[in-house]
Amino acid sequence: MDNWIYSLSFYGIALCALAGACGVLFLRNLFHAGLSLILTLFSVAGLFVLLGAEFLAGVQVLIYVGAIAILILFAVMLTQRLTAKRVRVFNRAFLPALAAAGLFAAAGIWLLFRGEPRPWERAVGGGDAIPLLADALLSKHILPFEVVSLLLLGALIGAIVVARKEETK
Amino acid sequence: MNAFVVGPDHFLVAALALFALGLLVTVTRRNAIGVLMGIELMLNGVNVALVTLDRSLAAPALEGQVFALFVITVAAAEAVVGLALILAVYRSRVSIAVDELNELSG
Numbered sequence: 700m701d702n703w704i705y706s707l708s709f710y711g712i713a714l715c716a717l718a719g720a721c722g723v724l725f726l727r728n729l730f731h732a733g734l735s736l737i738l739t740l741f742s743v744a745g746l747f748v749l750l751g752a753e754f755l756a757g758v759q760v761l762i763y764v765g766a767i768a769i770l771i772l773f774a775v776m777l778t779q780r781l782t783a784k785r786v787r788v789f790n791r792a793f794l795p796a797l798a799a800a801g802l803f804a805a806a807g808i809w810l811l812f813r814g815e816p817r818p819w820e821r822a823v824g825g826g827d828a829i830p831l832l833a834d835a836l837l838s839k840h841i842l843p844f845e846v847v848s849l850l851l852l853g854a855l856i857g858a859i860v861v862a863r864k865e866e867t868k
Numbered sequence: 869m870n871a872f873v874v875g876p877d878h879f880l881v882a883a884l885a886l887f888a889l890g891l892l893v894t895v896t897r898r899n900a901i902g903v904l905m906g907i908e909l910m911l912n913g914v915n916v917a918l919v920t921l922d923r924s925l926a927a928p929a930l931e932g933q934v935f936a937l938f939v940i941t942v943a944a945a946e947a948v949v950g951l952a953l954i955l956a957v958y959r960s961r962v963s964i965a966v967d968e969l970n971e972l973s974g
Contacts, residue, residue, distance in 0.1 A: 723893055840934050
C-alpha cells in the first residue's frame with residue numbers, strides 16, 4: 700500500500716514538472732512562462748522529497764523558487780513592453796532543435812535501458828542524510844565550499860556593477 | 869516487479885525529459901530571459917539525476933547531493949549575473965531578442 704502511494708505521488712509530481720517545462724517552452728507570454736517555471740521548480744523539490752533528500756528540497760524552494768524565479772519575474776517585468784505586440788517567440792531553428800533534443804532523449808533512453816549491468820539497482824531511498832551531508836560539506840568538500848562563497852561575492856559585486864545606471868559626469 | 873513500481877529508472881527518465889525540454893527552450897526561445905529559463909530547467913534535470921544516483925547507489929555516498937548543492941549555488945550566481953547583463957543590454961538596445969544581438973558576427 701505504501702509503495703502504491705509512493706508511485707502515485709511520483710507520477711503526479713513528475714507530470715507537474717514536465718507540464719511546467721512544456722509551459723516554459725510553449726507559452727507566448729514570458730511572464731506566464733516564468734510562472735510555469737515556478738511550477739516545475741516546486742515539482743522538482745517534490746521529487747527531492749520522494750528521493751529522501753529533504754535538505755535539498757528545502758534549498759530548492761528557498762533558492763530556486765524564492766530567489767531565482769522571483770528575480771526572473773522581476774527581469775521580465777522590467778524589460779517587457781511586448782505583451783501587446785505579436786512578436787515571434789521562437790527563432791528559425793525550432794525544427795532542427797526539436798530533432799536534436801529528440802535525438803538526445805533517445806540516446807539517453809538507449810543508454811539507460813540497453814541492459815548493461817548498472818551500479819544503482821538498489822531501490823531509491825535511505826535514512827536521514829542531513830548530518831552526514833553537513834559533515835561532508837565542512838570536511839571533505841571544504842575547499843569548494845569556500846570557493847563558492849567567493850564566487851557568490853564576485854557575482855554580487857559584478858551584478859551591481861553591470862546593472863548600475865551609468866553616471867553622467 | 870512491474871514497470872509501474874517507481875525505481876531509480878523512473879527518476880532518471882524524468883530528469884532526462886526535463887533536460888531535453890530545457891535544451892529545446894534554450895535553443896529556440898528568442899527572448900534572452902527565456903533562454904535563461906531553459907538553462908535553469910536543464911540544471912534542474914541534472915540535479916534530479918545527481919540526487920537519484922546519490923540515493924540509489926549500492927555503496928552510500930553523499931557526493932551527488934553535495935554536487936547538487938554546488939550546482940544550485942552556481943546557478944544562483946549565474947542567474948544574477950545573466951539577468952544583470954540582460955538588463956544592461958535592454959537599457960542600451962531596448963530589444964533582448966538574442967538573434968538580433970549580432971554585432972560580433974562580421
